[in-house]
Amino acid sequence: MPHPILIAPAWPYAQGPRHIGHAAGFGVPADILARYHRLAGHPVLMVSGTDEHGTPITVAADREGITPKAIADRYSRVIADDLRRLGMSYDCFTRTTTPNHQQVVQDVFRTLLDRGFITRRTTLGAFSASTGQTLPDRYIEGICPHCGHPGARGDQCETCGRQLDPTDLIEPRSRIDGQPPVFRDTEHFFLDLPRFAGRLRPWIEAQTRWRANVRSFSLNLVDELQPRAITRDIEWGVPIPLPEFEGRSDKRIYVWFDAVIGYLSASVEWAAASGDPEAWRGFWQNPDARHYYVMAKDNIVFHTIIWPSMLLGYGSGGRVGGGAGRPPLELPDDIVSSEFLTMESRKFSSSRGVGLYVGDVLDRYDPDPLRYYLCAAGPESQDTDFTWAEFVRRTNDELVATWGNLVSRTVSLAHRHFGQVPPRGEPTAADRVVEAAVAAGYERVGDLIAAAHLKAALTEAMALAAQVNQYLGEQEPWRLAASDRPRAATILNVALTCVDNLKVLLAPFLPFSSEALHQQLGHAGVLTGQPRFAEHADGDGRGHAVLTGDYAAAVGSWAWHPLAAGQPIAAPRPLFRKLDPAVVDQELERMAATGS
């Protein structure tokens, strides 16, 4: 039975291009889920966007002498284009700097405030002496009062490990301009998280689908919740929607609070652009909907504690939600969190030049081998290391050798001896066994994907390709082409049918090559579709670019289907390029040249 599926991948921060660790964490896993559920016939909404507020962007802007908006514009475009090239089939990949997002964030803020879930408090804050902007603790350094280490940060001394307040530091100074910070009282709004603990605990306990570590980690936090600041002394952010703050530019909503609301605001934006402004309700105010949130492990707390608290507090809502009479907004169902990817044994770090940007890889390699690697060898359940040697090996020995070669030999035989999909005679036991195995793959692979066991799902699909290779080896149709042409025809019909179905089973993982194969096999229409840029109006005569796609027009479906005899078969074109092992050394040299 179809039910609406919301796929909510984490929002990449628009401070710079995103690296392949991000693609492994929120990218590829989310797209596999979205493509599978669409093929399975469910209405899917995958929404995300670039996260564009906050101090790191203002710091980058000051450094370059341009506005925060200019930084955000630049990297939002770069990130969105990289994700497009990776084949991320978003329905709406937008930005947090749109008027729509601002309105939805302000509605959530106001509603939570009205209901008493947001409180005010005065705290001592640190400000830059030169710009007057707020200085986050980690941007302040000084001498550690405990061990005397001169490079201690305002949150912690890395030498002695002690937790610090910026006011503890001896000779504190800003890491940005070197000036001593100014400390003064400042009033802020806080989300009253402890109020939600009583409802969060039973809800988390009931989430048996979550991975054990996500659940225990979250439960552990529930008992120690503190109110969390949701405003900052900064000019760059969503304005606080209260009369007393009108016209003031010194306080804004804290970036984390506005970013998580993006899942909702992007859904509202998608609905408005689709021509049915109410369409988002089918995903958010519908108990039959299933919500997947996809992120790396450093983001878990936002998706299991903080965002659910905000959703619980908002309930059926204020202006956007519609209020009484509407169902409450749905809470997350699946938390698909990944571990971390390292790069040739080193942590990704923009500041130290350790990294590999998604766009750089896609300049030199095709998207499917990268997607294959990040799914097959990615950090699904523990930290893993990206190495070029492993990338070449996975591509050549698994992707090309198993799947690419199966397609190549099957299509080549059929093309040479028949020029079309040959007719089948009475199938033998072996024919039935191999077809039944591939047919059963729909349920096995599909169940594994739906449960977010993506690595196991891919392994299962690839094992079926290996089984069809084995079938061909045993049946030897190339021998029979002359001696027993009807039998050779049947074998190739069976093999082609299996390949045509494997194309669907692999499409969530390898959408580009499955699409190419779809056309090689002479099918009409698009198998799953690819994202493209479109313009969404902002209502003020302006607009902004979004990543979207017309996936509903795709013809693929997650079910065994026969292949019509007589369909013309062209000469095979390789689905994947085999990589020269020399690229390992080339890439390592490139890293050494650009890194530290």
Added chain:
RNA sequence: GGCGGUAUAGCUCAGGGGUUAGAGCACUCGGCUCAUAACCGAGGUGUCCCUGGUUCGAAUCCAGGUACCGCCA
């Protein structure tokens, strides 16, 4: 520092109180030749991080330690 997670073959990972610990890839040998020198079959591969405890029996459970990762920050 506190809390949590992870540690199993060269690599990526499964498993899990009970005979000789598993899969794929890598590797070796054999076969095949339709296929991007691809494919098929067979085979070896391990102090299951360390120490101690519980137990008839621990890689599995418990405690401590070490390393790595995340959160608190």
